[in-house]
Amino acid sequence: MATAPLAKGANLPVDAPAVRAELSWSEGPGVPDVDASALLLTAAGRVRDDGDFVFYNQPQHTTQAVTHLGKQQAGGRYTDSVEVLLDSLGPGIERVVLCASADGGTFGQVPGLSLRLLDAATGAELARFDMEATTETAFVGGELYLRGGRWKFRAVGQGYASGLAGLATDFGITVDDSPPSPSPAPPTPSPAAPLAAPAAPPPVPAPPTPAPSQPPSAPQAPMPPAPAPAAPVPAPQAPFAAPPPAPYPPTAPAAAPPAPGTHPAPAPAASPAASGGPRLVKGEEHLPVDMRKRLSLRKEQVAISLRKHGAADVSARVIIVLDASGSMTRLYAQGVVADVVERMAAVAAELDDDGAMQAWTFASHPARLPDLHLGDLPDWLRLHVRVGQLALFRPRKKRKGLENGQVDMRTVGIQNEEQKVIAEVRAYVREDPAPDPTLVLFFSDGGVYRNAEIERELREAVEEPIFWQFVGLGASDYGVLERFDSLGGRRVDNVGFFSVDDISGLPDPQLYDRLLSQFPGWITAARRARIL
Template identity: 55%
Template sequence: PTHRLAVDLGALPSAATRLDLFLALPGGPGAPARFGALAAPRVHLLGPGGEKAAGFAVTGLAEETAVVAVELYRRNGAWKIRAVGQGYDHGFAGLAADFGLTPAPPRAPRPGPAPRPAPPARPQTRGEELLPADMGERLSLRKQQVATSLRKGGLTGVTARVILVLDASGSMSGLYAKGTVARVAERMAAVAALLDDDGTMQAWTFATRPARLPDLHLGELPEWLRLHVRVGQLGVIGRKKRPKSRADGQVDMRTVGIQNEEQKVIADVRAYVRDHPVPLPTLVLFFSDGGVYRSKEIERELRAAADEPVFWQFVGLGRSHYGVLEYFDTLPGRTVDNVGFFAVDDVDQVADPELYDRLLSEFPLWLGAAREAGVLR
């Protein structure tokens, strides 16, 4: 049978950034119990005038009873299409649960494939048992949410090095004072806890100059946040000095400065990755409140990084000007699209599932493209 679904993208609210098209078997007497018993479903997307915009078959299905077929997502104000083809063998209810939906209860029980058993709980990351109870509980829930966001992109069991970069320029002082940056760093620790094999995350801070922070070991998270998620004083800046560190690893934030020089910390992180190669992809989580003005220098660094096994996910923490970061992933002439960007007005008001979905939506796409291009082995 053929089914049609009309979507008026122009009528959607500006906050809507993604639409997923699900296919699910209806069940009932005589209905097929799994997609493997049918010909591969085909999806055709038509433009406003009925012209064909895209089409593909969802292949490789066997025991699945529900499928995420296609995704429409908004980037830089324009809607784009991505074929997904992610199957679920525990029906629409399991698919809906992964997407945070609550499906309507079935009118009557029906025979069908046995529910897929829940995956075994991921063992605690080293050091997790040392965390205060409330922080450990938050971390455990967030790891599950990170795993769900990755599954939506077709990734399970992936391992990656995670690097955190925090803007410490003068305009960020309010976000540090309110504790917003510390809360962001705690939420990012869950990404490292799930993706990194030992839960360790490298970190940088930057303003006029970059400075590498001590590595974040999960069991030291409360103390690490207290000691190292800081913004500098606004006076007495040693303009010609490199950032200094104290015996406890704290950076003298006065020597970091107050301006925005993103290209310098990007270069620092690139050098670290080159000097410390690992057989894994690297995911950089880069937080800034904008005020970007070194667009040419930033573009030069990120273009040169396109052949490196690193994906750069930039997150804007406000309504400021983000320069080249806002449109970099539309620029041609790179081996792969190695940059993602989105901005939020108030990150504290963004729930964990939404934040991780947005944070990790482009990383799976880059992984596939990077492997195909030979950037990743």
Template identity: 45%
Template sequence: MTTLIAGANVPVPAGPLTLVIRRSANAPTADASALLLGSDGKVRFDEDFVFYNQPAAADGAVRHIGPTAGGEAVTVDPDALPGDVERVVVAASVHEGTFAAVPGLSLALLDGAGVTAATFAVPAGGSETVMVLGELYRRQGGWKLRAIGQGYDTGLAGLAGDYGVDVADDAADTPPAGTLPVVPVGATPGWEPPPYSDEPTMRLPAPADDPQLAGLPPEVGARVSLRKEAVRITLEKKGLTGVRARVALVLDRSGSMRQLYAGGAVGRLVERMAPIAAKLDDDGELDAWIFADEYAALDTVRIPELPQWIANNVYIDGRNKRPQAPPLPDGSQRVPDLLSGVYGGNNEPAVIEDILRRYRGEPGAPVLVLFYSDGGVNRSKQIQRLLTEAAGLPIFWQFVGLGRSDYGILERIDTMPGRLVDNAGFFQVDDIDRISDVELYERILSEFPQWLTAARTAGVVR
């Protein structure tokens, strides 16, 4: 039997499966539900929402069993699922009160013989009325179970609506606009969440109140304002209020990243990372690097200059004068590519060494490195050596994989031996644009607090 933590995954046994929602004795009932999702992260039609009032999917591959001796349950037959179903999300909901009153919440995966193959102890809840406990998802011709443990305070209707189910309007339950969804403390990366929605937990500050936003286009200022507040809430939940840290951004510029640059995904990613530095760094600035076969340190990212920084730095022009969007703000193409030396394959060790040189020479607050790559990692031994040697420095490396590829040592980074402290984390997402800001910040900041505690204990951070 495998014991999972939030964000971890495990291959599932062959054949029909049962997912059982358990709780402590005398705790309120937690009703089971499941959603069958397509490649867009939404239900294909309303019948893909399986719960007590709709106990089976149209094809019968997913069924709501309800109360059993072990707890509420749903059954899933992966072999019977239609080919356009990519994921099956399993959730629990309470009719009255919140999950703060449901101790001992867990999800168990049983094989066709009723033998428990995996369990996940869900982090204690707070104001949530619905918890997404886990998901079954397709992976390399098979299926895996990923532990999640994320929550909403908007009930079953809020969950259903986020995944595309047509929910009848209820004015009494309509939340005010300009707010963010609840995510419980202890949530960990490693899943595909629903898109951003407007469920309430916090009011957004007026953009005009923030001097950093002066001069930004109104729509950019509004997004940055919202994201700074999302970061603040995440830091508060992680116990990081008042913590100072420098933040560095590292962007993969290898040839395989062309589409992400051309479609604007990398530019949007930079816009989402700048608020992290705004809340952690004393000067609110984001150090930046790009890498491919070679690397380059870029100008510092400052929020007042964000659109121009993205226009100047976030592109791949390629060689042979083949422009790869976006063009310059005036519509002209970027020929020649002023960063043409940073092109080709992946040489992570070179940029890691440059980052180490920079911060060894600039002692100060601890450093959070946000390192984005689309895979093709083939220098695992060098990366392992550098990160092992760097474990004695006040630097935490958060690697993020963009897409399904080979990430080499990064996929095993949490179990990499020989380090003074665990100074690195890794998670992978299929489509960074589909990850809500709240969930992205939760993932990025998931392991940083634990590292900070361990680094202080070891004398790495003072």
């Protein structure tokens, strides 16, 4: 039974526990594309983060309390609907704003625009609001709001000539509807701007005293200038402003001085344990001097950690996976993620013969990144360590300003869908087998909610030559990842997990010890089970 239409500003109580807001309009020539959406707001009238915006490119809230159902066409009319489970919104949400946007025209060109509120269980109409517009390209049709412990609906009818971007910004959404220049990325790692200042250089075996004929180590002065004031990580000085007087890299003494412009290195077949130092990886000599020094110390620490766990002779393919969801924005902006990648490059340099890493990023969707080759580390960090971006408009065209190999982060989104990237990495390993096992280094700040799907993927991966090392970056709610060690029914334990509140403050020795503590044991168990 149809209800009498509400006047603008009118309200009524809503007793149904779940409702469907149905935006409808008439077909016709020149009618723009119309989309429904919803914003979840706190008592302050703002979203908590970009995940509180539900629309066509982010169709379900992480709580599953709000879902964009999509368009239908019947009887000369279009409908686009959003379903809201009022009892599942959680204590922090006090308003759900029901919005609409027009793409390719204004709402003045949309005939018969109406918003109906239906009982989701019975389909009964609870309210109807007929709207009129002129030059607006975004509209707030109505809102569900909590008053005195009871949900109510209000007919709003407020238009925005600035479009969906202007509407979303008013409620605290970070908008990226036009490409900035340059594209958002952590500051380029360079001698002038180190990515992070480690707490202290890790202990390494004392290097041999250089012979007078050897080329000098890094000069005592001048070193690369201190970071500019705009550097994201506040450090009073560059991490290696006063390097130890040791040749680079620390290796066994050479029989004769190396040719100018080259660096001494152990014989190709020598392991770190046998050579007394880390091996030189192709392209390493092209790195900025401060990055080379950090890498040298870190490779040595990786080798020490491997020896400590009885895995000095282990080789592995290394894959890195980076969470690019909206909640990671701060860690990207502060250079924390770029620093993590640089530290993981040392792991690949020790475990993988070519010192390269395959790489993925993910949020709502996964995206394969170009392989990280050690000599390209500074450019790779600049181009590919980028957070997800909320696309308010369907990305019909490739974003302008992207450099070769860069992912359009609008297509990645901002939500947490770990199971999708896990499945994609598994498929890659199956389709591109390697003689060595694969170590996946998976970094996320939490927000895990697809627990059943993630558990299914990782259980199925037990019979595959992959060890999954998850690292939590200090947020919370890691879901099933924290519980995997206690989950039975697996022939081998193929998953490791630890979290750290401030990974930039965790010294390299501790980081590599925690990172590599379970991988050698998995190799032994996987060999016994004939998985390897």
